[in-house]
Amino acid sequence: xxxxxxxxxxxxxxxxxxxxxxxxxxxxxxxxxxxxxxxxxxxxxxxxxxxxxxxxxxxxxxxxxxxxxxxxxxxxxxxxxxxxxxxxxxxxxxxxxxxxxxxxxxxxxxxxxxxxxxxxxxxxxxxxxxxxxxxxxxxxxxxxxxxxxxxxxxxxxxxxxxxxxxxxxxxxxxxxxxxxxxxxxxxxxxxxxxxxxxxxxxxxxxxxxxxxxxxxxxxxxxxxxxxxxxxxxxxxxxxxxxxxxxxxxxxxxxxxxxxxxxxxxxxxxxxxxxxxxxxxxxxxxxxxxxxxxxxxxxxxxxxxxxxxxxxxxxxxxxxxxxxxxxxxxxxxxxxxxxxxxxxxxxxxxxxxxx
Numbered sequence: 001x002x003x004x005x006x007x008x009x010x011x012x013x014x015x016x017x018x019x020x021x022x023x024x025x026x027x028x029x030x031x032x033x034x035x036x037x038x039x040x041x042x043x044x045x046x047x048x049x050x051x052x053x054x055x056x057x058x059x060x061x062x063x064x065x066x067x068x069x070x071x072x073x074x075x076x077x078x079x080x081x082x083x084x085x086x087x088x089x090x091x092x093x094x095x096x097x098x099x100x101x102x103x104x105x106x107x108x109x110x111x112x113x114x115x116x117x118x119x120x121x122x123x124x125x126x127x128x129x130x131x132x133x134x135x136x137x138x139x140x141x142x143x144x145x146x147x148x149x150x151x152x153x154x155x156x157x158x159x160x161x162x163x164x165x166x167x168x169x170x171x172x173x174x175x176x177x178x179x180x181x182x183x184x185x186x187x188x189x190x191x192x193x194x195x196x197x198x199x200x201x202x203x204x205x206x207x208x209x210x211x212x213x214x215x216x217x218x219x220x221x222x223x224x225x226x227x228x229x230x231x232x233x234x235x236x237x238x239x240x241x242x243x244x245x246x247x248x249x250x251x252x253x254x255x256x257x258x259x260x261x262x263x264x265x266x267x268x269x270x271x272x273x274x275x276x277x278x279x280x281x282x283x284x285x286x287x288x289x290x291x292x293x294x295x296x297x298x299x300x301x302x303x304x305x306x307x308x309x310x311x312x313x314x315x316x317x318x319x320x321x322x323x324x325x326x327x328x329x330x331x332x333x334x335x336x337x338x339x340x341x342x343x344x345x346x347x348x349x350x351x352x353x354x
Contacts, residue, residue, distance in 0.1 A: 005028065007021035007024060007028070008026070009021065054077060054078055055079040055084060058078075059278070060278070062314070063307045063308075063310035063314060064268070064313065065315075066078060066271055067267050067270075067272075067311070067315050068314060068315045071264050071267055071315075081266075081270035081271050081274070084274050085274045085277075088274050088281070089273075089274075091281055092278075092281040093238050095281060096234075099284065101231070183200045184201060187200055188223060194219075197219055198215050198216065203215045217351050221351070232350040232351075235350070236346050236350050237346065240342055241273070244338065244339075245266070245270070247334075248273075249262060249265040249269045252269065252330070253265050255330060272308065275307060279303075283297070283300060305327060305328070308330070309323045309324050309327040312327050
């Protein structure tokens with residue numbers, strides 16, 4: 001009678017004392033449990049072994065060197081850039097979520113208070129320029145004898161001032177803001193159908209799907225008095241940052257066209273943003289312990305540009321002048337063009353998912 005066992009994964013025959021399959025490496029014992037399932041998942045994606053510490057010190061102290069070593073082929077010695085980024089970003093956004101939660105509560109209360117305030121347009125005060133004209137008119141009347149002004153001239157001037165007051169006071173009130181809000185509040189209070197509430201908001205009957213969806217989300221925002229909108233915005237940031245990374249790598253490809261393929265630029269981007277999130281994580285921890293002056297925070301953020309310059313020099317083996325010029329240009333394009341466009345997309349996306 002054969003005492004050999006078969007691997008349940010690949011069917012390979014093995015001796016009975018084998019604990020792992022010699023062909024595929026799977027454990028012979030079938031001891032899959034909930035604890036083992038989740039521990040394996042966490043271990044595979046968030047394991048911190050010797051490679052993490054071998055990667056962490058060069059990342060923080062030798063800008064660009066870690067990425068250069070990984071691209072040159074030393075890939076088993078260091079933590080994979082994507083895994084490193086995932087591990088650090090999860091830690092950062094987990095810690096950042098507590099800050100966002102407090103900010104969201106504060107913002108929700110402020111929005112709720114703002115929604116509950118009703119503006120009486122008829123009671124709006126006149127502007128400073130109109131007040132000054134009224135004061136000038138009073139001064140002219142009190143000193144008309146000294147100034148030699150006749151009653152006819154004063155009447156003409158008075159009519160001009162009144163005309164100015166009428167223009168300043170009435171012209172901005174040509175559009176009414178209160179009626180539709182009162183109608184909408186009434187419909188909401190009486191649990192009116194959705195279409196009636198959307199119509200009160202100004203949605204046309206033949207509006208497209210996107211516009212209808214936008215109005216429905218705005219109605220939800222109004223009904224909930226803006227509560228949780230900041231959290232909805234925050235939830236989209238990690239995905240957006242991950243999607244923006246290829247754009248950063250594309251900029252690197254444009255400025256270093258012959259210095260490697262796109263995958264090499266992605267490795268640089270993974271490690272660079274890992275450094276950014278690690279630094280921000282440390283900043284949040286320190287802020288939780290002591291109060292940091294604003295000038296020191298600005299100086300801290302400026303250090304990212306210095307790190308980028310040194311990283312470009314070491315990774316692409318460029319000159320200091322070339323690294324400085326390209327780092328500043330890449331930062332300018334990324335921060336003033338790509339990030340604002342992404343911010344608009346995030347606001348729209350968070351509103352749609354609100």
